[in-house]
Amino acid sequence: MSSIGQTLKGRRERLGMTLYELESKTQIKQATLKLIENNDFDALYNSAYAEGFIEKYAKAVNIDSTQLIAAHKEEIPQQDNNIDVTINAFAQEDKPTYRSKNKEPLQLIVVISAIVIITALIWISAVIVL
Incomplete structure (x- = not known):
């Protein structure tokens, strides 16, 4: 054959x-x-x-x-399907190391604070000049 x-x-x-x-x-x-x-x-x-x-x-x-x-x-070489290992890793309480905290709320607070401070400074300087 x-x-x-x-x-x-x-x-x-x-x-x-x-x-x-x-x-x-x-x-x-x-x-x-x-x-x-x-x-x-x-x-x-x-x-x-x-x-x-x-x-x-x-x-x-x-x-x-x-x-x-x-x-x-x-x-033909067979693919090693490691899907079971991956599923088990995510099913456990151990979180993957590449995950990080969501920093979006912190960034939003910083931007809003900066806008408020800049607006206050402009308002104060306008009051002093006039």
Whole structure:
């Protein structure tokens, strides 16, 4: 049984398509296409995009990507979904360290105070001058 990369590369070659033509058709860089053809998905800049790249490549060479991906699911790197860890962290009483107090009320008080003081100074200087 051939791998995803071998299947895609074989189909591309049977169609007489070069990597340059495939790059312009899929908008995927040649280096990435070579990694896919070599089944080197871990070397991709972001292995989470592997299925998307395979889908685009397969569409460009007229192969059903869903069947190809389903048949070779073990070859494609799986994304680590750390959503449970994130949910548990936020569910606990410990607040994340990046949270800060809302400083908006304090800023509003400072601005209003400055306006009141400036208005009072202008009023006092107007009374003294007149």
